[in-house]
Amino acid sequence: MHTVYAAADPIEAEILRSYLAEHGIVVQIFGAGIWGGRGDLPVDAWPRLVLDDASQLDDARELLRRYEHRRHAQASWPCSCGERSPIHFEICWACGSERPPA
Known part of the structure; x- marks a missing residue:
């Protein structure tokens, strides 16, 4: 397993998971469940995209x-x-x- 991206938040992680899936690259999201504990827990709470297939690393x-x-x-x-x-x-x-003005 290879971490390929640390997302800004769980929403961005899901968007990127879908984006990669559209290109045939399957990733899992790790750490989205502890997002709410950032600042209170002594852990890295950024959602990470983790790639199972190392052969897709460069494409991802x-x-x-x-x-x-x-x-x-x-x-x-x-x-x-x-x-x-x-x-x-x-x-x-x-x-x-x-x-x-916007």
């Missing part, structure tokens, strides 16, 4: 890399100047314009 990592790229690429907003700023910026990093 590539699919997860694509997921991460899309996730981070969309975490920005477009400015009227043509640049994109990270979603947590209130003003454009390039021209200083305020972020438009």
